[in-house]
Amino acid sequence: MNYDYSETIPYLLQWYDYNHRILPWRSNPQPYYVWISEIMLQQTRVEAVKGYFDRFITALPTIKDLAEVDDxxxxxxxxGLGYYNRARNLKKAAIVVVEEYNGELPADFDKLLALPGIGSYTAGAIGSIAFGLPVPAVDGNFLRVLKRVAGSYDDIxxxxxxxxxxxxxxxxMPKDRPGDYNQSLMELGATVCIPNGKPLCDQCPLMHMCKAFHSGTEMQIPVKPPKKARKLEARTVLIYEYEGKYAIRKREDKGLLAGLWELPNVEQQMGFEQVEEFVKEEGILVDEIRKLEAAKHIFSHIEWHMQAYYIKLSTLSDTLKSDYVWATPSSIQSTYSLPSAFEAYKRCLV
Ligand code: SF4
Structure with a gap:
């Protein structure tokens, strides 16, 4: 053992009993609910996840429904949640669960770990919270809190x-309350020993044993190498409208936003005259071109700096008809998933 964390157990459990937030997947910790919430929580804050979680569970109340859902x-x-591969992996895993485990997640850490999209954190969370298995669920919260407690300068x-x-x-791991122990660390990391900014040590149940607190090094721990700068990409978004319908198309099956719908765009920043030239060269006949606001979207490794143009077509050529799907604003709302990279321009689709 590198460090003995057993002393944290009683303090964390007692703190958790009085301080945990009431969340839908906690009040009813069915394995399926824990699984979905944990995947959503990997990218989004608890408060925002609640709405997505309710919508998802209402639409797909069982693992079988998830296995059979249309893509x-x-x-x-x-x-709106991003990281769409996580959703695809949920469905892949659901298919395996239906085929191999009769539609119920297995109460076994290694079997959970073998499912698509489930790593040691998620297997630990489902295993401990839903099945009471004495397994940890180490994520960024655990690493931050426990490395501070240990006063460790390891690169997390x-x-x-x-x-x-x-x-x-x-x-x-405490055999009687493994799920609560894991959740106490998740909760403490989210609300007290916070990731950005100064931790609220005076509210922390581990203060008396925390080496970082006692040495005043809580802002130097955990240690992470500096992040690489994101690549900047200039894009011109072309919002083609014809008789109240807007052009959308599917992205390629690989790479960023793979297989999702998008507004037509080109990888360069074009000024008004360049756009005029561009549509002319493409043989597109237009009634109006209007410059819209610029917008930025930040992915994990790339930033899109976008300039959009609203382009009202006067006729719809056969090429344009076949190159795009022409969708009404209501079908974009209800059916087609436009990633949040285009959020700034969704409100123009009216
Ligand atoms: S005492 Fe402060 S730094 Fe240490 S675990 Fe608690 S909140 Fe984090």
Missing amino acids: EKLMKLWE TKAKVKKQLEEDLFAI
Whole structure:
């Protein structure tokens, strides 16, 4: 064992009893609910997840429903959450669960871990919260809180550091309340030992044993190497309208926003005259071109700096007809999943 965290157990459990937030997937910790909420929580804050979670569970109340859902509907249910591969993996895993486990998630850490899209954190969360298995669920919260408690300067982005912490926790997990122990660390990391800004040490049940607090190093721990700068990409978004319908198209099956719908766009920043020239060269006949506001969307490694133009077509050529799907604003609302990269321009589709 690298560090003995057993002393944290009584303090965290007692703190959790009085301080945990009431959340839909906690009041009824069915394995399916825990699974969906944990995947959503990997990218979105608790308060925002509630709405997405309710919508998802209402539309797909069982794992069998998820296994059978139409891909388009699944993407629509995931719209706004980003990381669409996570939704695709949910469906892949649901199919395996239906085929191999009769539609019920297995109460076994290794079997959970073998499902598509389920890593050691999610397997630990489902295993401990839904099935009471004494397994940890190490994520960024665990690493931050426990590395501060231990006063450790390990680089937490290294896989071996996470693995060592998992091993340390496997050795001490409380057998009677493993789910609550894991959730106490998630909760403490989200509300007290926070990721950005100064931790609220005077509210922390671990203050007396926290080496970072006692040495005044809580802002230097956890250690992470500096992030690489994001790549900047200039894009021109072309909002083609013809008789109240808007052009959308599907992105390629690989890469960023794979397989999702998008507004037509080109990878360069075009001025008004360039857009006029562009549509002319494409043989597109227009009634009006209007410059819209610029917008920015930040992905994990790339930033899109977008300039959009509203382009009202006077006729719809056969090429344009076949190159795009021409969707009404209401079908874009109800059926087609436009990723949030285009959020700034969705309100122009009226
Ligand atoms: S005492 Fe402060 S730094 Fe230490 S675990 Fe608690 S909140 Fe985090």
